[in-house]
Amino acid sequence: MSQAADRRGLLIILSSPSGAGKSTLAGRLMKWDASLSFSVSATTRPPRTGESHGVQYYFETRERFEQMVADGDMLEHAEVFTNLYGSPRAPVEAAIAAGRDVLFDIDWQGGQQIRNSRLGRNALSIFILPPSIAELERRLRNRAQDSDEVIAGRMKKSRDEISHWPEYDYVLINDDLDVTEAKLKTIISAERMRLSQQPNLADIVRGLNAEFEARQ
Template sequence: MSSNAQKTAHDPRADRRGLLIILSSPSGAGKSTLSRRLRAEDPTIAFSVSATTRPPRPGEVDGKDYHFMDVERFRAMVADGQMLEHAEVFGNLYGSPRGPVEAAIDSGSDVLFDVDWQGGQQIKESPLGQQVVSIFLLPPSMAELEARLRARGQDSDAVIADRMRKSQSEISHWAEYDYVLINADLDKCEAQITAILEGERLRRARQPHLMRHVQKLNTEFEGMNR
């Protein structure tokens, strides 16, 4: 395609508001892997960069890995409604700033959130809740979930046991999601998520240009019958 053609090519994102994609699962069920694959396959999907009050770790970049800020600024943003969701984890505050997400979806880009059920519920109840599409991933079995955790080679037996205990609580919230998938095969699960997103993007309410097109058709019809 020539450079001129690229400049004039129609960008379908201009015809709709973006989605807030919530992807949740117990640890080890494939959430992070599928998030990376979805973004690699579709670079128009942005990842929501979280804010945190913990100090940066070596190699972490402000604005890329996290938005690093002090407690006072974080709490002020929460009070002002500028955090879509937030939580305290091991003494540090984490949250999803509203501004960058709102700008992205207003431009027609989709934003992916890697959050737990509590964070997902807060986002659904936020002013941007109508744009949410929530997906929960289930493991094919608890034995397989434990095997995946062990295959990482990152955690001690005690940590794995703790993650397994927490997984039961996380799985208990499966019915609160719009879509629930059993991640027995990564390729199949990725294809299912892609199909879900394609369908959600085509919902009538997410295509404001349709009203203009119908009005255009009506005008053409009236012109043909004069």
């Protein structure tokens, strides 16, 4: 599908506790609409097998990351499970200036910072809930990426993360990936048509009024 060039870009924020499916859903949205720009986060955690710098994440040292924060080069940042995560500001501002939507796969802290930033008026925030805590743990274990200790830490953290659901514009329960994906597409399509996202409509209406006057 294509994106109209005469509207403002959206900052689409997807958040969820680890294992609820936001990264999988983000990947599906990117395949659905090639015009979406994915905000590649910076992190101080080491890369996992198959991950590359600048693709899944920008892998930075803690010193480099903290310097970027001090210089104002991060749109948002947070510390999660002893590692720092953040969204570099420059690529996001460039995409928005070009009228492209930017997709964020971030936690509630990052989403809050974006909504409170000067770009917050263009933010669309969506929180993904798991159908149950048992299913959340099952998904974490099936990923086979983390140790039992890390999984236990993620499960403990998930209660606090879930408590922030009322802060979001939309909340979806991800009990079926295909159904949740369809709902996300509906939400994004509708939000793109909001009056506030179409600054050129005023000019169009002025043109219509001019035609009325010309007919008198």
